[in-house]
């Protein structure tokens with residue numbers, strides 16, 4: 001892995017700057033033979049993809065499609081322009097007991113764990129709808145474009161307004177060429193008294209998925225964060241299976257982030273906690289993925305499972321696939337170890353043996 005300061009995505013620059021600069025990726029002259037794969041009715045070169053976030057626009061999609069990632073997730077889009085949160089908005093952290101701590105040492109050994117506090121920015125629909133179309137044209141054979149969508153509650157809006165907004169964004173994404181729509185449910189529930197995410201409000205999550213499912217003709221997957229208990233994971237997946245073709249788990253782990261002096265790492269309201277992603281999260285993420293796989297094996301429902309969370313080594317990717325995941329998605333590794341896909345293809349035979 002490359003150190004955070006030298007990443008493909010420049011964490012010292014704004015999200016808008018990164019949006020405007022196509023990634024400079026290492027050249028890959030010849031990709032190793034692809035192992036093949038399948039997702040819904042789509043054939044895939046491989047079951048490896050990039051999770052929502054790193055692929056800011058079609059130029060990023062195009063670049064990663066060429067170096068061996070076959071499920072390309074277009075970063076979350078919304079119904080209006082939303083600028084990213086102020087810098088810093090991505091920091092390397094060490095996961096400690098009380099909090100995640102942003103330190104200089106974090107990530108120095110290449111084992112990156114990140115705190116992400118971007119605020120899920122989006123361009124205006126006119127811009128991203130055109131650009132998703134371009135992304136779809138730029139991906140290759142046996143590659144799939146997944147578009148992550150997030151609803152926004154208009155000022156004074158109620159639940160129905162949020163559900164409508166999710167539906168509208170999903171329709172636009174599908175019209176623009178999304179092969180799969182990923183519904184981002186790991187986002188604060190605006191109607192809850194206690195802080196919780198939308199996927200933790202089962203009636204609301206079901207209403208959103210139902211609306212999206214009945215509004216678009218392509219497969220719909222639901223993205224979840226970490227569940228508080230195995231029971232909640234089971235109940236949520238079982239209930240939502242009627243309205244989703246698959247599940248994407250685990251978005252990240254929401255934690256308090258401080259610097260070494262104990263001050264908040266991200267300034268501004270609502271930024272005390274951030275999504276912790278990357279290397280350190282693998283044990284916890286794979287436990288949750290394992291539970292989801294076990295419920296599916298038990299016959300509770302039969303939906304695709306797209307694993308995400310801390311898959312920062314090729315061995316972890318193969319291990320997760322061996323356990324039964326339909327696909328593995330990476331975000332941190334895509335940004336800090338872009339040749340991950342090449343090694344993933346090279347090592348598949350030995351890893352499976």
Ligand SMILES: Cc1cc2nc3c(=O)[nH]c(=O)nc-3n(C[C@H](O)[C@H](O)[C@H](O)COP(=O)(O)O)c2cc1C
Nearest residue numbers: 051052053076184251277278309310311330331332
């Ligand atoms: C820089 C960055 C930006 C992200 N932006 C989004 C986003 O816009 N929407 C989303 O659903 N997830 C976003 N994520 C979360 C990833 O999709 C993924 O769930 C998470 O990073 C865990 O995977 P990893 O451990 O391989 O990084 C982002 C992650 C990173 C590192």
